[in-house]
Amino acid sequence: MVQVFLMSSFLISSTLFKVDASYLAQVLQKAKDGDKIILQGGVYKGNVVVDKNVYIDGQKISVVDGGGSGHVIYIKSPCTIKNLIIKNSGRDVLHEDSGIMVENTTGVYLEGNRIENTLFGIYLKNSEDIIIRDNIILGNEKEPFQFRGDGIRLWYSRKVLIEKNYVENMRDVVIWYSNDVRVIGNHVINSRYGLHYMYSDGNILEGNEFYGNVVGAFLMFSKQILIRKNVFGSSKYLTGIGVGFKDASYIVLTENLIIDNSVGIYLANSPEFRGGSISEDIQEDDILSKKKFGNIIKRNVFAFNIVAVRVLPPSFPNLISDNTFVGNLFIAEFEQVLQDRNFWYSNFFDIYRGYDKDKDGYGDFPFEYSSLFLEVIAKKPELSFIYFSPLKTVIDIISRVLPIFNPPPVFSDARPRMKADFFGWDRKERKIKPKLINRIRENIDIFAH
DSSP: HHHHHHEEESSSSEEEEEEEEHHHHHHHHOOOOOEEEESSSSEEOEEEOOOOOOOOEEEEEEEEEOOSSSSSSEESSSEEEEEEEOOOOOOOOTOEEEEEEEESSSEEESOOEEEESSEEEEEESSSSSEESSSSSEEETSSOOOOGGOOOOEEEEEEEEEESSSSEESSSSEESSSSSSEEEEOOOSSSSSSEEEEEEEOOOEEEEEESSOSSSEEEESSEEEEEESSSSEOOOOOOOOOOEEEESOOEEEESSSSSEEHHHHEESSOOOOOOOOOOTOOHHHHHHHSSSSSEEEEESSSESSSSSSEHHHHHHHOEESSSSSESSSSSEETTTOSSSSSSEEEEEEEOOOOOOOOOOBBSSSSSEEEHHHHHHHHHHHHHGGGGGHHHHHHHHHHHHHGGGGOOOOOEEEEEBBBOOOOTTTSSTTTSSOHHHHHHHHHHHHHHHOO
């Protein structure tokens, strides 16, 4: 027998129930709005429906087991669910079986839960004013991605805080048709999409780490997103991308570490095509408030990627300013064009060979980036098969060694920086994967002087 306390939140009365661990559902039937349920350990039968405003605390020693069918916990009312171990949902994709399903409700608080062996971890449908904090959601790394559910999924939900959660070996963290969402300080590891945005506006993505996923984060058909101080690292699959934009406008990407990916950032029709230009003095608030059109990619570190920036036109105007590019095999690639229309300004490039005679911190002549390989492919598309061949690198090396083969620049930066700025990513207090940050620390003296 396991002791379960039901206690009025108004402290008018206090009742001690001794119930069998398999009958949590019966305890919930007896509970009233405002009651507090403290589970004292043991295994409780799942497929529980929470339809009252109760407080449930498992003290990190209580297991709710779904037995392999349906939702383990189905929430239909404001409530608090804390410190439970939640296991074994069903695997019905059509039913979207979940560890915690929240549907058509408001005012739900989910904290400190550990969710294992569920199809979806935490799923919100048409819900509002939700906090998802400090949960651990673990999938099965041996399962192919197509058989895993999403660690956290939002569908038509609003005013949601997703904070300090740890998600590993799931499919995606999904935010679809959901506005006013803050994603703060989470870790998403070894999954498919660390974060997958679609048709979601007015959101903040800050202080997260996405490591070892196929794609760190991809924003699609979304607007007014602030992406700040995140790590997008080690997306090294053949199609690996640190962060991607597709039809994404009014985006500010700033002070992020984009490191060790196949492609650092991928821009596809982002911002959405309407022409125009952008200047170096445009402010972030002008973009986020939609006073000015375009995207800002500013004060980021692009390090040790195969390709730092890949652009599928039309993708302009983007302000690409004050970034640090170090150790990338290719700084930029442009599909189907030989002249980029974005505004590159005041970036540091480790391959810049200029000098600073007046000692103002900027090169005395522009940085110009060209690629013989891009020109060859543009003229002979049938040679695209050599893209993943060593010949690609050889062709570009030839153009640098033998300037006679060097094509016109694809883009230029009129005021390149002479010194790298790592925006604090070289400091020990940054709590990110050591092998990522150490690669910068090993080279910082070279790049900074």
